[in-house]
Amino acid sequence: VAGLLGYTCYVIYLDRHPAEQKARDPNKKTLVILGTGWASVSLLKKLDTENYNVVVVSPRNYFLFTPLLPSCTTGTIEHRSIMEPIRSILRHKRASVQYYEAEASSVDPDRKVVKITDNSEVKGATVETEIPYDMLVVGVGAENATFGIPGVREHSCFLKEIGDAQHIRKKIMDCVETAAFKDQSNEEVNRLMHMVVVGGGPTGVEFAGELQDFFEEDIKKLVPEISPRFKVTLIEALPNVLPSFSKQLIDYTENTFREEKIDIMTKTMVKNVTKDTVEAEITKPDGSKELIVIPYGLLVWATGNAVRPVVRDLMAKIPAQKDSRRGLAVNPYLVVQGTRDIWAIGDCAVAGYAPTAQVAAQEGNFLAHLFNTMARTEAQEARIQELSSNLNLVQGGTPPAEAAQEIEALERQLKKIRNVKPFRYTHQGSLAYIGSEKAVADVSWWNGNLATGGSLTYLFWRSAYLSMCFSTRNRVLVLLDWLKSKAFGRDISR
Numbered sequence: 001v002a003g004l005l006g007y008t009c010y011v012i013y014l015d016r017h018p019a020e021q022k023a024r025d026p027n028k029k030t031l032v033i034l035g036t037g038w039a040s041v042s043l044l045k046k047l048d049t050e051n052y053n054v055v056v057v058s059p060r061n062y063f064l065f066t067p068l069l070p071s072c073t074t075g076t077i078e079h080r081s082i083m084e085p086i087r088s089i090l091r092h093k094r095a096s097v098q099y100y101e102a103e104a105s106s107v108d109p110d111r112k113v114v115k116i117t118d119n120s121e122v123k124g125a126t127v128e129t130e131i132p133y134d135m136l137v138v139g140v141g142a143e144n145a146t147f148g149i150p151g152v153r154e155h156s157c158f159l160k161e162i163g164d165a166q167h168i169r170k171k172i173m174d175c176v177e178t179a180a181f182k183d184q185s186n187e188e189v190n191r192l193m194h195m196v197v198v199g200g201g202p203t204g205v206e207f208a209g210e211l212q213d214f215f216e217e218d219i220k221k222l223v224p225e226i227s228p229r230f231k232v233t234l235i236e237a238l239p240n241v242l243p244s245f246s247k248q249l250i251d252y253t254e255n256t257f258r259e260e261k262i263d264i265m266t267k268t269m270v271k272n273v274t275k276d277t278v279e280a281e282i283t284k285p286d287g288s289k290e291l292i293v294i295p296y297g298l299l300v301w302a303t304g305n306a307v308r309p310v311v312r313d314l315m316a317k318i319p320a321q322k323d324s325r326r327g328l329a330v331n332p333y334l335v336v337q338g339t340r341d342i343w344a345i346g347d348c349a350v351a352g353y354a355p356t357a358q359v360a361a362q363e364g365n366f367l368a369h370l371f372n373t374m375a376r377t378e379a380q381e382a383r384i385q386e387l388s389s390n391l392n393l394v395q396g397g398t399p400p401a402e403a404a405q406e407i408e409a410l411e412r413q414l415k416k417i418r419n420v421k422p423f424r425y426t427h428q429g430s431l432a433y434i435g436s437e438k439a440v441a442d443v444s445w446w447n448g449n450l451a452t453g454g455s456l457t458y459l460f461w462r463s464a465y466l467s468m469c470f471s472t473r474n475r476v477l478v479l480l481d482w483l484k485s486k487a488f489g490r491d492i493s494r
């Protein structure tokens, strides 16, 4: 606690007022960064903003710590605890950064402009304008994949943004209160109390675990009359959940879910969604297929990522991108293939890695290092140019030895800094919460891998996520939320 207090005081002491920041220099190159997610914010954190005229565009004026988003759906954590306003992040930079709350709707790589759109509630109108760039970083992430399955967009909840978590939280309680309402038929109570999660990746698994905890720890006590009817079903098209984890952890998760009474339906592909049912095709052990209809009260759709329209539009304008399907194909320096001045990072980039927060953060850090180095290189080159032309001016006499020496030293330094190695991702491991105070972890440990699951892993999961939170403020708020929900139960008000 003393350490935390000390650190908080230190951060407050370091606080920089926007007026103390260096003004932007329009003579410098304009670097436009699209997005405020893991990739873009990691880039901004390490970027020396004095080197460029930096402009950030994103419709979301905060960074969201997505690993704890499933905990917001049940009120274990309050949503503001995992949000950090982008303007608080930017005010810590040495030179000021321009931020526009707007959506990038298209990029014109020939004219080097980004079209941005602001759906202003105050104005009650959509405002469109263009921003020119010298260098562009696309870090807009991805949208929810629906695979064109009918009814998904209309009837299910996603779990990507804060609004999604708030919507799910309200909908859970709507199902509970409606099921507890006077004179509901048995069939209707069963439907309302059936929570279906589609997609057995980490998002679906973590949400199913959180939901079961919520019922066991809170709803059972507060609304006991309907709690025996509560059921969570996790539907996955593949033969097992958590395909990216080791076999041992997949088995551990599936066994834990069985103990928690979460139904897992594997080899089951959802084909259609209606207002209150899911139609799915099960592949039986003999290979035959059966179509079943599952009534639900809440449906959460967590089947991974799809390309955003702005990215698809940009890909269509670059001939070298014609074979890329999952996003902007980039070279080892994260430059978008077929361009010289556009970089892509995070879930919208195809660099050969899974679309995770860890990859996005490392790509952002790499790009900050690359841009800082490029700026230093350009400054050194300009200085060499200046010294060389001074030397050439000295005619007839002996050239000043210091200038010649400085050129030599600068050229030696340049050689070193020009040698930036291409981006390489270092996997530090995967973590997932699976409910009833248990977690699974596939961690890279010195030379080997450690696969572990259970209550100790849960403590590790908690401390790892706490340390990864964006700011001290976030860390304190998350810690308090955990303590609060443990001591007083989760807040079930809608």
Ligand code: NAD
Residues within 6 Å of the ligand: 067, 147, 149, 198, 199, 200, 201, 202, 203, 204, 235, 236, 237, 238, 243, 244, 268, 269, 270, 271, 302, 303, 304, 305, 354, 355, 356, 357, 430, 431, 432, 433
């Ligand atoms: P995912 O892509 O990891 O999993 C989606 C699952 O949905 C797949 O297993 C797929 O087989 C299944 N699916 C697709 N269509 C289906 C259908 N019609 N019916 C039934 N099942 C269907 O998605 P995610 O969990 O959202 O994760 C996205 C990315 O983010 C992944 O790379 C993941 O590793 C990462 N992530 C990691 C963590 C963590 O490490 N804790 C947490 C969240 C997300």
